[in-house]
Amino acid sequence: MIPLSYYLVLSGILFACGVLGFLIKRNIITIFMSIELMLNGVNLSFVAFAAHWHALSGQVFVFFVMVVAAAEAAVGLAIIIAVYRTRETLNVDQVNLLKL
Amino acid sequence: MLTLALFLFFGAVCVAGAVNLLVQSHPINSALSLIVVMASLAAEYLLLGAEFVAAVQVIVYAGAIMVLFLITIMLLNAGKEERTKGSRVATLLGVPGVVIGGVLVAWTLIHRSDMGNVAIGALPGDPKAIARLLFHEFLLPFEVTSVLILIAIMGAVVLASRPEAIARPHPGVPATQEERKLVAVGKGRS
């Protein structure tokens, strides 16, 4: 029997690492991966609470979060490729002008 | 006892992968650490009895989304990232801030006494039960997500395609006015 708070603490640690990655990193793809890490931390929270309250809706919501994350990853990577074609860089600090 | 040992082991692998994502400078190492995080999260879901969610996590997240990330990193040949002034400031301010916030949240969560324990396999997450929910109570969000995926596919195809592929969809057919004039004079390129 594992206390529920252990799962929530693990989820919080993953979310905090995701936020840190979003703030620290300068490569756009790594920032994107930190967003995915945040989403995964939240998924763990959902599943832990679903097991705690015996409500299967938590797991169904995880399903939806995964679908939305997949759609967002596809569109986001397409945008990254389009930005790379024009700006020739993946560093977010150098993409700071509206028009080249 | 065995459950606690398994939870701690996979939890340690998760946190190690997440920290490794932050520490590595080459994006491909970060991507591989994220894959490790997702696989160990799938093991954690199995400990909570959510077997369908664990299988979908491996198939969709670790098996498709991360492959997409990997292919993009390889195509764009992303190199090691450089430490700029902004990233130094962010590290100096961000790491203590987030760590203090995280410790506060964890302390609050652990010291609440009314949360119970979660047994292994407490809630059977077999596909039949989840499918029943998905097609009865959550039917509208389910159909809306399918439209969302369709929009995402169309958006990704349009955003990532080369501009001249849209301007000249069929090879050999002149697309713009100037090209038609060039073809008529006999100097057009195919």
Next chain:
Amino acid sequence: MSITTFIIISIIKSAAVIGILLTAVAYSVWLERKVSAHIQNRWGPTRVGPFGLLQPLADGVKFIFKEDLTQPHVYKPLYIAAPIIAVVFAITSISVIPFGNWVNVGRIQVGSSPDFGSWGTYLQITDVNIGLLIVLGITSMGVYGVALAGWSSNSKYALLGGLRASAQMISYEVSLGLSLVGVLIMAGSLSLRDIVNAQGGVFWHFIPRWNIFHGQTLAFFIYLISAYAETNRTPFDLPEAESELVAGYHTEYSAMKFAMFFMAEYANMVTVACIATLLFLGGWHGPLIFTSPILQAIMPVVWFCLKVFFFMFLYVWVRWTLPRFRYDQLMAFGWKVLLPLALANIVYTALVVAWRA
């Protein structure tokens, strides 16, 4: 059954199954060389042992003794990890595949040792109730071996071959999974043992109720084509074709690492053949013509092996008969033809099952 008995039985089963799988992988190389030789009107390996049966042994010794060149420009950790990833994920999916029914072993007593009682076991390492999803998940993870091999080799042929191969594999995974949903609707469960048990019996007095005869013929062919593309075999083997990309993603590998990629490819083929047998050809069902109990216990496994062997033979036969696809034809075929067909199959199967209920 106590925990120690369970652990001992599981270890014995795992060791036996993995040993048989690795031998099957080695001898599928022999099968390919012999069948391709006879298709091309020549003999194939005949010198090493009778009918060249010891050729895999000779090949293994050759690979071990070959010089293992490691180029200086490769990215070392991934270069060494990629073949390991490929082989591990190719062999893991054999753990949920059932080979036969429940087998009862009589009382275990050797001379004057204590009586261990009698026990029985399913002929499967473990029966998980989401067995089919596990096989699909492991297939999805197998893409990483190819992608990382291409990237870590730090050479343009390898990178392009690896990218093409991984894009091809993730495209055909979709129609692979969707073609299996029709079988799922008919069987009502994701457990591989339940799916095979739903195919017992006959209809019209002599046609066995295998899924290929019982309504899933289109799904069978979609599965077969997607599986050929998924395991990178002709006619979809552009990523490793010699005339196109030198050798694709395993250009820079030599000796034992190359042998591991080779093994991974054939182990994937064996896995795909096993899944096709279980889902479409009725698994271990077949006429039980003997009466003695020992032979009745072994016959299902024999039928299973015969059906898997038929699939391996089909793989080799198609390889040496058809020309290969161009890459854009390949991707167009996967997305524009197989995916709509698989979806149509799902809708049709669901309609028929709902109408019958």
